[in-house]
Amino acid sequence: MSQEMKVIVFKIKDKEYAIPVDKVSGIEKLLHITRVPKAVRFVKGVINLRGVITPIIDLRVRFGFEEVEYDDSTRIIIVILDDMEVGLIVDSANDVLDIPVNSIEPQPEVVGHLASEYISGVAKIDKRLLVLINLENALSLEVTENILKEG
Amino acid sequence: MDMNQYLEVFIEESKEHLQTASEQLLVLEKNPEDLSIVNEIFRSAHTLKGMSATMGYEDLANLTHKMENVLDAIRNSQITLTPEVFDVIFLAVDDLEAMVMSIAEGGDGKRDVSKVVHQLDLIEKGESPISTSAVEVAATSAVLDTEEMIEGEYDEFEWTVLQQSKEQGFNSFEITIALRADCLLKAARVFMVFEVLEKSGEVIKSQPPVELLEEEQFDQQFTVTMITKESSEELKNEIMKVSEVDNVVMHTLDLEGVRHAVNVKEDQIAGMDNEEQTADNAIMLSSDVKEKKKQPSVKPASSKTIRVNIERLDILMNLFEELVIDRGRLDQISNDLDNQELHETVERMSRITSDLQTIVLNMRMVPVETVFNRFPKMVRQLARDLNKKVELEITGAETELDRTVIDEIGDPLVHLLRNAMDHGIETPEERLAKGKTEEGKIHLKAYHSGNHVFIEIDDDGAGINKERVLNKALSNGIVTRETAGTLTDKQIYELIFASGFSTAETISDVSGRGVGLDVVKNTIESLGGSVTIDSKEDEGSIFLIQLPLTLSIISVMLVAIQNEKYAIPLSSIIETAIIKKEDILNAHNQQVIDFRGKVLPLLFLKDIFEVPISQAEEEFLSVVIVRKGDKLAGLVVDSFIGQLEVVLKSLGNYLTSAFAISGATILGDGQVALIIDCNTLIH
Numbered sequence: 001m002s003q004e005m006k007v008i009v010f011k012i013k014d015k016e017y018a019i020p021v022d023k024v025s026g027i028e029k030l031l032h033i034t035r036v037p038k039a040v041r042f043v044k045g046v047i048n049l050r051g052v053i054t055p056i057i058d059l060r061v062r063f064g065f066e067e068v069e070y071d072d073s074t075r076i077i078i079v080i081l082d083d084m085e086v087g088l089i090v091d092s093a094n095d096v097l098d099i100p101v102n103s104i105e106p107q108p109e110v111v112g113h114l115a116s117e118y119i120s121g122v123a124k125i126d127k128r129l130l131v132l133i134n135l136e137n138a139l140s141l142e143v144t145e146n147i148l149k150e151g
Numbered sequence: 152m153d154m155n156q157y158l159e160v161f162i163e164e165s166k167e168h169l170q171t172a173s174e175q176l177l178v179l180e181k182n183p184e185d186l187s188i189v190n191e192i193f194r195s196a197h198t199l200k201g202m203s204a205t206m207g208y209e210d211l212a213n214l215t216h217k218m219e220n221v222l223d224a225i226r227n228s229q230i231t232l233t234p235e236v237f238d239v240i241f242l243a244v245d246d247l248e249a250m251v252m253s254i255a256e257g258g259d260g261k262r263d264v265s266k267v268v269h270q271l272d273l274i275e276k277g278e279s280p281i282s283t284s285a286v287e288v289a290a291t292s293a294v295l296d297t298e299e300m301i302e303g304e305y306d307e308f309e310w311t312v313l314q315q316s317k318e319q320g321f322n323s324f325e326i327t328i329a330l331r332a333d334c335l336l337k338a339a340r341v342f343m344v345f346e347v348l349e350k351s352g353e354v355i356k357s358q359p360p361v362e363l364l365e366e367e368q369f370d371q372q373f374t375v376t377m378i379t380k381e382s383s384e385e386l387k388n389e390i391m392k393v394s395e396v397d398n399v400v401m402h403t404l405d406l407e408g409v410r411h412a413v414n415v416k417e418d419q420i421a422g423m424d425n426e427e428q429t430a431d432n433a434i435m436l437s438s439d440v441k442e443k444k445k446q447p448s449v450k451p452a453s454s455k456t457i458r459v460n461i462e463r464l465d466i467l468m469n470l471f472e473e474l475v476i477d478r479g480r481l482d483q484i485s486n487d488l489d490n491q492e493l494h495e496t497v498e499r500m501s502r503i504t505s506d507l508q509t510i511v512l513n514m515r516m517v518p519v520e521t522v523f524n525r526f527p528k529m530v531r532q533l534a535r536d537l538n539k540k541v542e543l544e545i546t547g548a549e550t551e552l553d554r555t556v557i558d559e560i561g562d563p564l565v566h567l568l569r570n571a572m573d574h575g576i577e578t579p580e581e582r583l584a585k586g587k588t589e590e591g592k593i594h595l596k597a598y599h600s601g602n603h604v605f606i607e608i609d610d611d612g613a614g615i616n617k618e619r620v621l622n623k624a625l626s627n628g629i630v631t632r633e634t635a636g637t638l639t640d641k642q643i644y645e646l647i648f649a650s651g652f653s654t655a656e657t658i659s660d661v662s663g664r665g666v667g668l669d670v671v672k673n674t675i676e677s678l679g680g681s682v683t684i685d686s687k688e689d690e691g692s693i694f695l696i697q698l699p700l701t702l703s704i705i706s707v708m709l710v711a712i713q714n715e716k717y718a719i720p721l722s723s724i725i726e727t728a729i730i731k732k733e734d735i736l737n738a739h740n741q742q743v744i745d746f747r748g749k750v751l752p753l754l755f756l757k758d759i760f761e762v763p764i765s766q767a768e769e770e771f772l773s774v775v776i777v778r779k780g781d782k783l784a785g786l787v788v789d790s791f792i793g794q795l796e797v798v799l800k801s802l803g804n805y806l807t808s809a810f811a812i813s814g815a816t817i818l819g820d821g822q823v824a825l826i827i828d829c830n831t832l833i834h
Contacts, residue, residue: 034823035715036802037760038810046802046815048823051469053815055805084804139805
């Protein structure tokens with residue numbers, strides 16, 4: 001029997017991504033976002049998450065995809081990183097999966113133009129390909145600078 | 152046993168006991184005769200000793216124990232209180248505080264306290280702590296302690312009894328009984344010893360007093376004075392029959408010796424030549440003390456409180472805001488449905504929530520006392536360091552402020568007090584020369600007024616020398632010669648808050664450490680407060696600090712910029728104005744307006760904040776005139792929404808450096824509005 005990892009699966013632009021469930025504190029429907037002037041481009045602003053001001057990141061912008069209008073399926077995944085709560089805007093989120101740890105492959109070359117810093121691995125389950133997000137790097141403001149320069 | 156869960160309680164309570172000790176020491180210094188105060192300090196020290204021993208902080212327990220010994224000797228009138236003795240006890244309290252702080256910060260509470268311990272030992276032996284180097288330290292032994300006990304003082308009554316019994320052929324003994332170190336029921340042994348003694352004579356004095364012996368408030372040994380017809384050998388044998396008695400030292404009391412001992416003691420401690428002092432005098436003195444001792448000590452009324460972690464209060468506050476927002480929605484729904492019963496319920500709920508809000512906010516209020524109570528000791532120490540005489544008067548310590556303000560206000564106040572002591576109050580000689588009393592006076596005052604708390608630091612010192620301030624400001628380039636002539640007195644005084652300013656000609660230990668009053672001003676302004684000075688040369692200065700009651704709730708003006716809402720703190724706003732577009736003037740790429748004869752730069756917030764444009768510009772501009780210090784600017788917005796009280800929230804750790812935004816708040820509709828930081832907008 002192999003070890004399994006529980007992940008939240010979400011979609012951006014027809015691709016499926018995953019975050020370990022222990023990093024996620026909730027999934028919210030779209031709330032009113034207040035823009036923060038002169039913040040980095042992928043920081044959409046802040047929301048009122050049950051009384052706590054929570055910054056919101058648009059993962060599409062973060063990953064360098066084109067922006068789309070938010071719709072009914074748009075979700076905000078609230079993740080916790082180093083005691084900070086940050087919301088991630090994704091196209092949709094509707095799955096919780098157990099993936100065998102040994103099905104995770106480290107090399108993310110298959111993922112196309114998505115910067116590999118954001119990715120900690122890929123998992124192939126049946127015919128689905130899940131991209132595991134490296135949250136630390138995806139949220140880090142420093143890594144961003146490099147990628148923006150390269151991009 | 153896992154001690155961690157008790158650690159927090161231990162630290163808090165230790166701090167409290169040390170605070171009590173410091174406070175009472177200061178009171179005692181003013182009334183050295185009142186031994187009930189010593190009891191108070193003793194109690195604190197004793198509890199602290201017990202607690203730290205239980206928690207395993209040996210160093211802390213040991214030092215407290217030494218201090219306790221000295222206190223014990225003081226309250227039994229074996230040691231006279233001199234300024235030197237006070238200094239050493241204060242030092243010991245300082246060390247204890249440092250140890251507790253070290254524990255609070257996760258350390259082991261260890262500290263080199265050999266010097267203080269040595270000085271305490273000296274005092275305990277009745278020697279002057281000053282002559283530390285001259286006196287050789289002897290290891291504390293039972294014998295030495297016994298010797299010391301023999302020098303104990305007797306009041307007039309006891310002395311008379313001793314004298315009369317001697318005339319009637321009784322022997323007077325001082326008997327020091329040492330119990331075994333592993334003795335479990337000390338009080339029981341004491342009882343048995345006393346029974347033996349009372350069979351053969353009369354105990355007229357015990358050291359420590361009987362009530363303390365009964366409470367086991369003594370170490371391994373105690374001394375009794377008794378009159379008996381039995382011989383010392385017989386008596387000794389009888390006492391040794393009591394089990395767990397380690398050692399008995401008998402000492403025949405020589406009445407001449409008692410008199411002599413009292414005299415020597417006075418000499419040693421006061422350091423005065425008291426050869427002529429008669430025994431009668433000494434006895435008068437000690438009976439005097441005895442009388443004071445009998446005064447009942449006034450116990451401070453204890454209020455029932457519970458310690459709550461501030462984080463829990465924050466959580467409560469957050470939940471509460473959710474409730475308030477939902478209340479707003481309910482209000483809306485009930486209006487739409489127009490149902491009488493629903494109306495009433497919602498109204499009732501509104502009332503309850505606003506009551507609740509007051510309670511939640513009040514829970515965060517802390518009396519300013521928690522900051523003030525460390526000042527008397529600091530002022531005392533500083534006065535001694537600076538060779539000045541200063542009296543600190545504190546009023547309004549019960550004034551309450553929000554916890555967040557309390558945490559921040561301590562350092563600025565320390566700075567202003569140091570400033571008043573160093574630059575304000577003159578030396579006793581200078582004061583006498585000026586016809587003032589030798590002792591300077593600093594008055595620290597806190598009071599409520601409106602939505603603010605004021606803290607005043609008022610000294611009767613030298614005041615501020617205008618010329619010196621001006622010259623310094625000129626030489627540092629803070630003001631130009633032209634503007635210097637136009638400054639009012641008050642404006643000149645305010646110059647000392649400019650950065651890089653210090654009028655101290657010599658850099659002293661106290662101030663001039665590179666941290667100027669500008670830091671004080673900045674800290675206070677960052678709290679949403681302000682500080683002003685008034686001064687009169689040779690009469691003194693007043694620093695007046697104005698603080699908001701709470702940092703978590705501020706009054707703001709809500710404004711709209713296109714479709715976005717922003718809040719501007721009312722404390723920065725001078726006024727609002729509507730101006731016509733054609734009144735805008737151009738100067739150096741900067742749009743300005745003429746505002747009552749003053750040229751004000753205009754800042755278009757929609758450009759600065761890059762707000763998406765969705766509405767056409769109007770004929771009239773809404774301008775909020777804000778200030779930063781003396782500088783004014785007009786912030787152009789689209790419309791004013793109104794004034795409201797909002798709960799200030801931080802943007803969190805992720806967005807630490809948002810441009811020109813000091814925080815956020817949640818509006819009634821659940822949306823977030825950002826709070827504009829006017830200080831960063833004005834350069």
